């Protein structure tokens with residue numbers, strides 16, 4: 001018997017299947033869609049919408065800071081009234097809410113720029129690598145009937161309906177004494193932790209027959225991620241070409257259960273159901289993203305996220321200190337403003353004074 005050359009499985013399997021896949025309805029359109037979303041998102045960045053938003057926050061915070069300083073320094077002998085403080089409080093509260101909303105965006109902008117992490121996980125031989133090849137339409141991963149073929153995490157960049165995606169194939173999850181495979185399983189689990197969307201891949205011929213046991217099976221594939229967080233999960237039941245009609249109907253019925261994650265029955269060999277899978281994936285991406293081309297522009301840089309979070313932290317401290325110690329509270333506004341300044345550019349002391357003398361009749 002001749003030993004197979006490395007990569008032979010992949011090439012042969014892929015060439016045999018390529019024709020079927022290009023015939024799968026809508027598949028090409030979904031995979032090869034222009035990254036319109038990314039392009040228009042970039043245009044929004046370039047037109048400075050995000051910059052304008054941060055500038056606007058910075059100006060409002062500067063005004064709040066100036067007013068509080070005016071109150072601290074001049075309220076006793078000049079015309080600075082008590083209600084200045086309550087106006088500042090309201091403005092700081094509003095800024096906190098706007099910042100929170102901006103930060104609570106599921107890292108949409110960063111994901112749109114760098115790609116959404118979609119991770120394929122499942123038992124050995126379920127067809128994870130086959131699914132990666134089918135969706136990317138190239139023999140990216142080695143496919144073979146030998147369980148434990150994939151040992152490492154393999155990433156492929158895809159474009160699903162305009163959304164950038166980094167799809168990761170992982171080692172099949174099973175107990176092994178082989179140190180290389182063990183390491184592969186460890187890496188697979190780590191990668192699961194980073195996923196925006198988890199794809200639990202199972203062989204449709206081997207899935208448990210009841211809802212409860214199937215649910216437990218999915219949880220074991222996802223290392224309980226399903227219960228621990230609210231991340232999107234798709235259950236893929238592969239190799240449906242091997243199912244006989246009565247079993248197929250049973251599995252189809254099982255898939256409809258609302259207690260299970262969105263399920264998709266498909267065959268990487270015939271291409272049947274792959275288009276549906278991509279559509280489900282696209283819908284999940286849309287769900288995470290909202291409409292990226294409308295509404296407030298999204299955060300795109302981790303550095304900005306850090307400064308905005310720091311700014312929010314300072315504004316929250318302002319609220320905490322406000323009743324006990326006005327000077328400490330004002331200091332927090334200064335810190336918050338400095339954090340915004342790290343994004344929008346520094347503000348000089350004179351600018352604070354300008355606001356004070358513009359808004360109050362001091363020394364006049």
Ligand SMILES: Nc1nc2c(ncn2[C@@H]2O[C@H](COP(=O)(O)OP(=O)(O)OP(=O)(O)O)[C@@H](O)[C@H]2O)c(=O)[nH]1
Pocket residue numbers: 013122123124125126127128129130131142143144145146147148149150151170171172173238239240241242266267268269270
């Ligand atoms: N009949 C049938 N066989 C399939 C299908 N998808 C994959 N296979 C076969 O199943 C075997 C395992 O496929 P892989 O894609 O390597 O499975 P895997 O989940 O990546 O396996 P590991 O890397 O070992 O974890 C190969 O022989 C594939 O040709 C399918 O839709 N139908």
Ligand SMILES: [Mg+2]
Pocket residue numbers: 128129130141142143149150169170172
């Ligand atoms: Mg594999």
